[in-house]
Amino acid sequence: MTEAAVKASPPAPPRRLLHPDPVVRRLSWMVLVNTFGNGLFMTVSALYFTRVAGLGVGQVGLGLTVAGICGVAASIPAGRAADRWGSRRVLIVLNLAEAAGMASYCLVHSFAVFLPVVCVETAVDRGAAAVRNALYADALPKETRVPGRAYLRAVTNVGIGAGATLAALALQADTRGAYLAVILANAASFLAVGAMLPRVPVAVRDDPAPVNPSLNPSADPDKHVPEAARRSALRDLPYLAVTALNAVLAVQFAVLNVGIPLWVVRETDAPRAVVAAAMIVNTVLVVAFQVRATRTTRDLGSAARACRTSGLLLAASCLAVAATHGLPAATAAAVLLAAVVLETAGEVLSQAGGWLLSYDLADPAATGAYQGVFNAGAAAGMMLGPAVVTTAAIGHGPLGWAVPAALFALSGAAMVPVVRWAERCR
Structure with missing residues (x-):
């Protein structure tokens, strides 16, 4: 190539790891800090409660089940609060509450203390998830909202993976001090996120597109939403139907986190290391795709x-x-990893589709209330998922897997006509 041709050729665009949108970049740093702390805690929580806090496995399971119900119930009022007082303002308060709740785990020494702490912490966490989804609607314009959320989900997997990797040091030490350090580090991550939130620009809720307050000083980003609009989410039957179908699809997370590990150990000759490999494959593919x-x-x-x-x-x-x-062991391991690839492909598609449906079918004047409803449905699906998988698949052998398979296929197929109904009723 001649020198003139080289000069005439346009420079190749640089490959970016950071998102080009400054708002998404701010949100991604917030998500990275939050999920790094979550990855730390998720990795050590079971051992902390059983080895340090002195709880039985059954007590931990019962407490987490009750807490899951509290989390489902908290999503809707948290979303309505975001509509009333502003998503950013409510999320700051919830992050401060999560920091206090997480630090309270250091005081757990009996089931009587564990149960109220885990219920309050889980309720605040699920409420914060609903409000965070409303914040994304307020901070990102419609055309970039779903791609932005996809980028943030990739960041989520990076953050959790990094936190889990560092938490391995606490697991190796296996001391009370190491576990408490992890818990307090997660509590500090919530405080850090609360400090970062004021820098995230939000929009006026009922404007057709987000408005940067610095460009429109008269706009009130925490403008109140009419009570009728907030209540409409619970009376919107097509939206509730879409939420229910998405909740069934959310059972998929129990397949990866509960079903495959138990199946590998109980029903196959595959090496147990394939469980860790499955988690790694899932994380890498979600980040990539x-x-x-x-x-x-x-x-x-x-x-x-x-x-x-x-x-x-x-x-x-x-x-x-x-x-x-x-x-045979090697064949079983290969087929299991192929199953994880299929599951991950379904996961990324269901997440992308669910995000768009949750926003575009919602009343734009009550995004928080609608996100609260949608988040409650997803939380219910994830809460019931382990029971569905263990009762049907693990409890009845190979034929039992036909139950979750049928649930996924039927709920996915039903989504098309239900969305058409919802679109006609908008």
């Missing part, structure tokens, strides 16, 4: 079809797991 998956969800119709495809992929994943029963 979640943003790309949003390119298939341009409107309500394509989002519904993405959920339909997701249901079929999740069903195929369940059947692949069932097929590993009785296979």
Whole structure:
């Protein structure tokens, strides 16, 4: 190539790890700090409660189940609070409450103390998740909202992975001091997020597109939403139907986190290391493909079809797991990892489709209330998921996997006509 040709050629665009949108970058730092702390705590929590706090495994399981119910119940009022007082303002308060609740785990020494602490902490955490989703709607314009959330989900996986890696040091030390240091570090991460939130620009809720307050000083980003608009989320039957179908798809997380580990140990000859490999494969693929998956969800119709495809992929994943029963160790491990690839493909599609549906089918004047409802549905699906998987699949062998497979395929297929109904009723 001649020198003139080189000069005439446009420079190749630099490959970016950081998002080009400054608002998404601010949100991503906030998410990274938050999920890093969560990754720390998630890795050590079970051992801390059983080895240090002195709780039985059954007590921990019962406490987490009751706390899950509290989390589902907290999502809707938290979303309505975001509409009333502003998503950013409410999220700051909830992060301060989460920091206090997390630090309170250091005081747990009996089930009587553990139960109220874990219930309050989980309720605040689920409420914060609903408000955070409303914040994304306030901070990001409609055309970049779903791709932005996909980028943030990739950051979430990076943060959790980094936190889990560092938490391995506490697990190796296996001392009360090491576990308490991890808990307090997570509490500090909530304080850090609370300090970062005021720098995230938010919009006037009922404007057609987010408005930067610095460009429109008269705009009130914490403008009150009419009470009727806040209540409409619980009376919007098409939206509730979409939420219920998404809740069924959310059972998928129990397949990866509960079903596959138990299945590997109880029903296959695959090496136990394949469980860790499955988690790594899932994390890497989500980071690599979640943003790309949003390119298939341009409107309500394509989002519904993405959920339909997701249901079929999740069903195929369940059947692949069932097929590993009785296979030689190496073959079983290979098939299980293939099942994880199918599950992850379904996961990224269902997340991309669900995000768009949750925002675009909502009343724009009550985003917080609608996100509260949608988040409550997803939380309910994740709470019931372990019971569905263990009762059906683990309890009944290979044929049992047909139950979650059918649930995924049917709920995904139903999403298309239900979304059409919701679109007609908007």
